[in-house]
Amino acid sequence: MSGLYHIAMLWVEGPLSYVEQLCVQSFLDAGHEVTLYHYGPVSNVPEGAKLVHGDAILKRDNFIQHGRTGSLALFSDVFRYHMLTQSERTIWADTDAYCMKPFETETGHYFGWESAHHINGGVLGLPQDSDALAGLLKMSDDEYGIPFWYSDAAKAKLAAQAEAGNPVHVSELPWGIWGPHAVTAWLQRTGEDKYAFAQEVLYPVPFDLRRKMAKEGGRKAADRRLTDKTTSIHLYGRRIREFLASRPDGLPDDGSLIDALLKKHGIDPTAAPVISKRDKADAAE
Template identity: 35%
Template sequence: MQLNRRPVASLWIGDKLQYLNQLCLKSHLRHGHPTTLYCTDEVTNAPEGVNIRPASEIMDIDMSVVENTSASFLSNVFRYKMIQKTGAIWIDCDAFCHKPFPDEWEHIYAGHGMRGALNCGVVGIPQTGELMDRLLDYYDNLPDYPAWWNKNQRKKMDRLDPSIPLPVRIYKTERTAFGPQAFTYFAQQTGDIKHAMTNDVLYPVPFQLNDIFYDPYGRVEGWFTENTVSVHLYTNGTKPWWRKNVPLENSYADRMCKEVGIDPSLALE
């Protein structure tokens, strides 16, 4: 396996990957992308070839904040600091590599779902520039309220206990305020929204239909186009049953595990 393409990287908070995470990480190796997984704990079941590094190389992870939000919360700032420091493409651990990322792509992001907002599950942006500066300034100097919030959103946050740390209050008010909401807003402010790819490139299947990956009769590939490079599997929205049981034979999850060489039974929740 020649790892001669652009590097990709992700973050894992915890000590054990689930089989879909193993599948997605290994899928990038298969297409020649050096793959780094920054970890807060000692992860022992990453696929062979994945470069395991301490998350502290990029930033300190405040686990008390994670415990009051979610494991994905701090990944929203981690991804931009990682890109700024290393130049790697950010990949969520549930982004399956369908085809390699072309070397010439400087801006890698797209809309997802059926509402048009940008997702930040797969991100490539310049290491320096206004978009990077705006994103990092937002996280490093949190405003009282995100600038794009309306009156009702502000009132909702005002009802929370003011002693709760500000980032936690923002998260509890709007779960995506640090993810797609922020990325979409600042890309609009800087004009980088014009570089956004169409959904089919990175998120061909709308997240509202994520069960299709486990349906042996589902036509997942019917959503793909010749432009599809990554397929987001949306594990945060996966029903618990699919995380605790091997995928049904001939489902997309089953077929990709067999194709890439992952045994789901060894990494169930």
């Protein structure tokens, strides 16, 4: 049994692309044990990762989806809070989190700033007795709840809609409401934000530079963001997959950062291609 923290991930169903393969493999190669939770058939899972049905953590008849995008991020947010509450010595990692070096923590807290304004929960470690974790879990029980961190005017507007019999569902609120927005607010409310890493640790490459990770010409710009304190790189899964799918053969440039990481971990991108939204829709027809 590894002395390192266990890594837990979720992939609801379907084949992993080489992006997710890379991220799962990076944790395995760093010495972590990895559990990939799922709800439907999953393929292209790296050898060594343990597959566990999500019902072991959270039984759901329906998955909360974001109203505008249809994303399952809201369900993923809820799932990770339940998982962390039920699991010892476990750190959550999204399937687009690449592990640079082993994740280590003495307190069980493991998260970081993605910008000057918010802490991202894409990599999230919280001890089971964390007050912030308890708050996040309770919050996610009410799909029509009003975020406490909203301004008085915004809260009053939502309250008025609820009183009029037209409460606003969480899926109609802004993107990330139960994710980074809630994580930041609850950690700040409980004072646990003091454990947050600087941006260079978990989110060194910002969103607006994400495509440079797939381009040979962007390699230096991406590499400059990495330091000896960096333990993870956020690859911006859905967005980077769509970008890669639009490129020749669906591959990153030779010599790009993502290309170098694929080669480092022995991942063959042609064996688990990225699939665009359009291709998925065509396949479903």
